[in-house]
Each structure stands twice: as C-alpha cells, then as structure tokens.
Amino acid sequence: MARKDIVVLGAGIIGICIALHLQKRGRAVALVDRRGAAEETSFGNAGLIQREGVFPYGFPHDFGALLRYGLNRTVDAHYHPSALPRLAPFLWQYWKHSRPARHAEVARKYAKLIEHCVSEHEVLIAEAGADALVHRGGWMKVFRSERERDRRFAEAEGWKMDFGIQHRKLDARALQEAEPFLAPVLAGALHWTDPISVQDPQALALAYLKLFERLGGEFMQGNAATLQADGDGWKLRTARGPIEAGGAVVALGPWADVLTRALGYDLPLAVKRGYHMHYRAAGEAKLNHPILDVERGYFMGPMPRGIRLTTGAEFALRDAIRTPVQLGRAEPIARDLFPLAERLDNEPWMGARPCTPDMLPVIGPAPKHANLWFAFGHAHHGLTLGAVTGRLVAEMVTGGETFVDPAPYSAARFL
Numbered sequence: 001m002a003r004k005d006i007v008v009l010g011a012g013i014i015g016i017c018i019a020l021h022l023q024k025r026g027r028a029v030a031l032v033d034r035r036g037a038a039e040e041t042s043f044g045n046a047g048l049i050q051r052e053g054v055f056p057y058g059f060p061h062d063f064g065a066l067l068r069y070g071l072n073r074t075v076d077a078h079y080h081p082s083a084l085p086r087l088a089p090f091l092w093q094y095w096k097h098s099r100p101a102r103h104a105e106v107a108r109k110y111a112k113l114i115e116h117c118v119s120e121h122e123v124l125i126a127e128a129g130a131d132a133l134v135h136r137g138g139w140m141k142v143f144r145s146e147r148e149r150d151r152r153f154a155e156a157e158g159w160k161m162d163f164g165i166q167h168r169k170l171d172a173r174a175l176q177e178a179e180p181f182l183a184p185v186l187a188g189a190l191h192w193t194d195p196i197s198v199q200d201p202q203a204l205a206l207a208y209l210k211l212f213e214r215l216g217g218e219f220m221q222g223n224a225a226t227l228q229a230d231g232d233g234w235k236l237r238t239a240r241g242p243i244e245a246g247g248a249v250v251a252l253g254p255w256a257d258v259l260t261r262a263l264g265y266d267l268p269l270a271v272k273r274g275y276h277m278h279y280r281a282a283g284e285a286k287l288n289h290p291i292l293d294v295e296r297g298y299f300m301g302p303m304p305r306g307i308r309l310t311t312g313a314e315f316a317l318r319d320a321i322r323t324p325v326q327l328g329r330a331e332p333i334a335r336d337l338f339p340l341a342e343r344l345d346n347e348p349w350m351g352a353r354p355c356t357p358d359m360l361p362v363i364g365p366a367p368k369h370a371n372l373w374f375a376f377g378h379a380h381h382g383l384t385l386g387a388v389t390g391r392l393v394a395e396m397v398t399g400g401e402t403f404v405d406p407a408p409y410s411a412a413r414f415l
Contacts, residue, residue: 132199167192224259361379
C-alpha cells in the first residue's frame, strides 16, 4: 500500500493549487479525481482572475429584478420550478445574506482573499511557465444606458477608495475606439484594469498540474467516496491501488456535499449551473477584451477556440437535465452587439458552481475530524481564488503562519 503525507480529493483548479502548494512545502502529495484534471467546473468559465470581485454575486433585492426573475424569462438567471422545494432553504438564506448591510459585511471578509488573487496566481504562472496563457489587459462591463453607466461609475469609485481597485471610465466614443467591432449602441464601459484574463482556463490548471508533478507529486484516478478514517489518518482506493495518508483535503467543488454528508456534516451547499458556447468571429472582427453586457446579463470573452459566450446562473439540482435556455436567449442579443458567426461546439458546455448561502467559501479544518481539511464553495470565483486557497490551505496543513486569517471561512460557522 502506497503511503503519502496527504491526499487532495478533487483535481479542479482549487485542488490542483492546494496539492501544488503542499508539494512545494515538501509534503508527499497524491491528487485524486474520478476524471482527468480540470474536466468539470474548472474546464469552462469566463476565464477571469477577478481582482475587482470583492462583492460576491448576491441575490437581488429590488422588486423589479425579483419580478423579472420570477417570470423565469431572463438571460442572467433561470430556475427549475421542480427544484424550488429543495432549494428554498438555501435561497432564503442567500437572500438574507444579500441584504445591503450584510452584503457589505461579507465583502469585507471576502476582500481579504480577493486582494491576493492576482499576486498569488502570478507566482504560480511564473513557476509553471504559463505566461502565454494569460492576458493582463483587464476586462470591461459595457452599458446600454447612461443611467446604469453612471451608477456603476460611482460604485467603482467607492470600491477604489475602500479596496484599492483600479479602473478606467470609458464614454461611448472611448469604448468604440477600444472595441471597434461592437455595435455603436452602448453608452460606455467600466474597464477593470487589475484583473487577468486567462486564454484557456483548463490549460492553466494543467500547467499547474505539470509543475506539481515535476516537483514529485502524483495525480491518480480514484473515487473520493472510498475515503475512510484509518487511525489518525486516512485511506483511499485508487486506480493504482490503495493509498494511506496522514491527512486529507476535500476540494470536490459541487460534489463536496456527497462526501461531507457521509462524514456527518450537514453544510448548506447548493450549485449555480452555467453554460458556455464558442463562436467564430465573423470576417475580421476581433474582441480585444472580455466584456459583460450588464443590462442583458451575458458575458463574451476571446478564447483560442473562438468567442466564448457564457451565461449567468441557473438554479437547479446539480444532476438535473441540462436546460441551456439562457444561452438561447443570449445568443441573438450577443449577435446584435458583436458579429458572431457559426457555433463551434457540438453542444453547450455546462458546469456547476459550488455555493454557500453566505457567499463565503468553506476553507479550513473539518470541525469533527483530525487531519481533515475542507476547501470548496467558491461559487463564481473558483479560478480567481484557486492560488489563494492553495497557499492558505497549505499553510494551515503544515502549521505555518497564515497570510490571511482563515476564521471567517471555517465550516464551523454552519454547525
């Protein structure tokens, strides 16, 4: 039976970064996943490392938005009516934590992680030789009305003062110069200049994985459900045979609750599902920055495969049938804004974002078990917070001083 210091369960961007940081600190690490690396949620996303994302995405509180969502016809949100009885407790808590005063409290805690997201990724990007996969030009929110534009401009000024986030304000003319292939129907844009855009999120995760393996780490296939306590440590079955480890980290993203329930934890976890599709840019059209069409609720970003169109949140059970209706609603609107040609994927990709009702991830030691740690619930910011979480968990596991206070993210807050 193989022996490791620690096993990390889940080879998405979070698990890969944790395994890499532990291996860098001299631990013998096994990274285990039932599939290949970064083939689930970490495969498809907007590809942003969001330094500006200090306010996690909250539940709307204005009556107009609630009415629109209730009709279930919007681009930015969709729900399965059959799932509402199961989701209602989560949504109620999510709505309460999204109230303005509480949301501001959450942001102050969340910002402690977000402020390090670019700098921590930059370290790993350099070490992995992955510079060609990133673009340091930021991204843009584009606006169709002066009212929304000016409201967001004022909000950005507040975020700059409170959190040190840099931005540029573009009027309609400046936006047209920056993005000449966008239809001239926009009132301007807010250009967040600090974030990094990733040309291929899965490729970045795989570059980190290769670095982990060069340092002596091992990636293997196995089912996390076979994890069992073994004295003070853990044992697990893998395709290479059973392994024993002194400790284990659960980084299973939207599947974390399957294992945590089996271990006796009742954590309020849910998922927001999302879809993407790639398109060829028609003719010589080029999109220079990733953009969010704020008032329509979809995202477009240039990727090597083509222009990636990404939808908002779908509230459904994790394993329910795919219903990419938001993509169908967004596509004609996006085509009117930017010259998209044919679809390049055989079918829409779908992923599930793991969420908590208070919008903070679960990071830290398992309250009921020794030598077990949790790292999941990053919602829309798994890629953004991958490197930060990797370092923070590694520091906790190895008993070092943590560069961020982990207390606000403890699973104990739900027990």
